[in-house]
Amino acid sequence: MALIRRFAADDATAVANLFQAVFRQSKAPAPASLADYFVDIYLSRPWFDAEIGALVYLDNDGRVRGFIGVNVVPMIWQGRSIRAAYAGSLMVEAPENDPLAGARLLRAYLNGAQDLSISETANTASFGMWRKLGGEMVVSRSYEWVRVLRPLSLAATVAARKLPVLNGVRPVTSWLDAIAAKALPSLPQLSTTTGRDVAPCELADVILQTAAGYALRPAFDPAALSYLLAHAARKENRGAPVARIVHDRRGEPIGGYLAHGDKHGVLRVLQTFSLPAKADLVVDDVIATAQRIGASGVAGNTQPEMMPRLQTLGCLYVLRYVTVVHARDPTLRAAAHNADAVLNGIGGECWMRMLGGRFD
Template sequence: MEAGRRGPTAGNRCDRLDRRNRAGGVPAGCLPARDRGGRDHRAESRLAGRNRAVRASEVPRQRLGSQRTAAPTRLTRGSLTDRAVEPRAGRLRPLRGEDLPDVVALRQQVFRFSERDSPDRLAHYLEQIFFRHPWADEELTSLVYEDERGRVAGFLGIIPRPLRFQGEPVRAAVATQLMVAPERRGLIGRRLMRTFLTGPQDLSLSDTANEVGRRLWESLGGSVSTIHSLAWSRTLRPCRHLAARIARGPVLRAGLYAARPVLAAADALAARLPRSFTQDVPPGAIEALDAGTMAARLPQLAGSALRPEYEDGSLTWLLAQAAEKRQFGELLGALVRDAAGEVAGWFLYYCHTGGGLGEVLQLAARRSTQALVLRHLWRDAWRRGLTAIAGRVEPAFVDELAAHGSRFGREGPWMLIHSPRVELLQAITGGDAFLSRLEGEWWLSF
């Protein structure tokens, strides 16, 4: 893969990849020196140079038969013309609407967990995410691998996302849900990912990768943003939080439930200690957060060279889809104003009604107001009964998170990045990018 090369369009790149495997796994756009129809491309090239053109029909048919199955010795550019005589081979192509039931069935083979309680609901969700999103781009479509029998045996979801770098538009794409049928595992997943990474986008992202996905990504020329692969957590009720982390299994969980009054009393006592876990009411106020305010205020609050391009309509759709993610509870958000009534920033996080751990989706604030936004977040989460709150590290907030007693660690998925533009990669790894969980795939709820 050439990292600096811009990829073909979706139609062309898939047409080129359709021809792969017809000559024993030959790369797209190439074929053997002697194809299966008997045409000797090397001979024609040599003879044409000597003005001695030879027609393929003049080659004895017996000789053609003896060489038809010979292993290719050299690859040349060309086009395949043997569709009618050779059995159908597997191919990569763009996802179509009629593929969704097959993708659902494939996902049920590959992944054990789904937030959707029926295949029909999952198919509807796939349609919303991959066909109804507001960033339609004909060159950035999801991909499927269709085997020789016409069945979907591989899939890679792709979601375009517009960004801005130093005020200029950036074409980004998020990869998600890479899956291959168990009996076809091998190079199919690699082909799907390579096709994605050599696409027309300026920046490729994936932020829920496991160790296997990370190794595949790096083997294809991608890299990891280590800082965005770290997580932070802030304890609000230490006794109950520690007990919840220790409790494993039904018996221990039952004991934890019975001990809740005692743990609550211990947390109340801990809140009275100096430099404790108490959550005083911070100055300013919070109010309802809406997409229009986020779109209008982000350029002033982010202060980063690379940031998402928000607009009211697309952000409304994005927040509605993020709200469907119920794995971590209800999605809550608030706009924070300082004591003078000026916008200080906002927070978005998931909150379980019964307490537990909250997960932050996005934080936004100017550097001078970060502490105020965090204090309002701690207070709101504590008021709703959470024992702790956590999130992915955003470089701009590291100092304030540390100052407020947050703990940092490498406990979650990897943040993967790839771009032919070095300045984009440097902005991300150097902490000059506003890329929250809302900009990747973390908010999806398959």
């Protein structure tokens, strides 16, 4: 009989190889650093919970054939403590041989001791399983917003993912974009803000400050934030980390963000942090920074407080992954849909290096 049990350190190599095959579509053995990373984030991280964790699916011979990553995040909801469990990396070897393996892993995770179950990265297949088990799409957090700044450079950047030789033409397209910009609609006037570049770890204070006003939020502490930010900064496949703290006209910090990008590429925003009434200022600083570093475009996951300004700036919206929630308490489930919540990015699962990191 197939068996589902908690992930253990001895499973790391098998799980890393499974990740290599399913998500990287590579037949090469996974590097040891990737196996070590699975042990780190699922067994050694802050907020480790002995009752809730990642799960493996074993076949009749005791071989690892499936996995679901689970990270527990202590949260505060209307002043009381709850436990959220973020799911990621749901994967099954040769699912056609056991079509129910993925659903069994997901069901075992949802039957855990957590109060709130969340995923930021559900694809079409996994979202279908979530729905059958009572999960709900959080529409306001499920879209990727994109602001095109240099259309020819952006097209070359996207094409270069499949044809790396096109990386050499990006400087030329950037020059052509400067000419074409005269015929394109210009950006609205950006707000005047004073932002400063910081090391990613320096975002901790502004995260604590801005998250404190939300009704549903992670119970951040300095040690856990340091761990998360150190991992989130290392997304080598997305470019250099860009961390900024944004001040208002009086010089008071009102938010910040962590992103990754390089000249000619896309500045990908992992998450913005802001007082809800000041979100426009942070969004404008993101756009201004992308222009300053010569990015061809900007992209990030939608957050409710950002939406009015993103629409004003003429952003496009793409549905790539779904943010989905599940909770036995209907009032808690409703709270996850509310704008008065911090759910994604650093507070969720997207800080992990498996999303954009490089392992050798």
